[in-house]
Amino acid sequence: MIHENLQLAEKYFNKALVKGELCDNSVDKYRESIKRFIKMTGNKHFAELEIDDFDDFMYQAHKKGNSATGTVSAIYALKWIMKKMQNDGVIDRRVRLEKIEMPKIKRGEVIYLTIEEIRKFFGVIEGELKKSDATRIIRTMTLYTLLLETGARISEALSIKIKDVDFANREIPIIGKGKIPRTLFFHEKSVYWIRKYLKKRKDSNEYLFVNRAGDNKWAYNDACRSFQRYKRLSGISKDFSIHTFRHTFATQLLFNGVKINEVSFLLGHKDLQTTIKYYIGVLNKAEIKERITDKHFDFIPESALNVAKLVATQ
Secondary structure (H helix, E strand, C coil): CHHHHHHHHHHHHHHHHHHCCCCHHHHHHHHHHHHHHHHHCCCCCHHHCCHHHHHHHHHHHHHCCCCHHHHHHHHHHHHHHHHHHHHHCCCCCCCCHHHCCCCCCCCCCCCCCCHHHHHHHHHHHHHHHHHCCCHHHHHHHHHHHHHHHHCCCHHHHHCCEHHHCECCCCEEEEECHHHCEEEEECCHHHHHHHHHHHHHCCCCCCECCECCCCCCECCHHHHHHHHHHHHHHHCCCCCCCCCHHHHHHHHHHHHCCCCHHHHHHHHCCCCHHHHHHHHHHHHHHHHHHHHCCHHHHCCCCHHHHHHHHHHHHC
């Protein structure tokens, strides 16, 4: 049934692409979201879905520990395609899409990797490269290096075409979120790994990152599964995702003195307030922590310190 649903959905994806309603990145995400939703709700046809299926999907996603953001994205994709079908009379209106309640997304503190954690994560890949120069490992190193050097979203990176990689100026033009064009600026490490990866490849595919067979671009879900493997092997206890590379790019630039409006430009944010909302708290926390030292607590009597040491040894 998944195959039948996707065949039906492709007609709407193609129309949306032609009209400019969706970009390639969005179509890829919608496609994967639909596959995931249908699989988790009993492989039903679009016409058989009921509002209880959406509640069941949210429950199962929560039980599996999936992020609220990912769940919302999946439901949004289903609502988009089903609304199109309802309007065309392909399916009836048994599901009142406006009545579907989305899970609330809690906006917590931005998660980023420290320099030590970055080295630990990349150390796993470096360890594999010492044993083998397999194309898939070089591809992985190339992708993660590029993400950290450019702040690109994973979907943006996977949509890069080889012809768009400007080695002379170290720039890559892309169409980002909201169909907004922007430029990725990459650096020495990415130059090295991109060239090494392209030299290793035997295919003629137009995309920079391709699957093992070389007959299609590297799928979003496959790239994320690969990431989860390296995350597990790294032993980093922090809960982070592949999108954390984007947050790490931003925070490391801010920690090293790059102005927040410049970071906002590099991230492709339409509004500076978006960047401030995400990162000003992290920056302020780091600055305050750096300024406050043990000397600031000299007002506490030494006797209190001695008592603390005594308690610690008991």
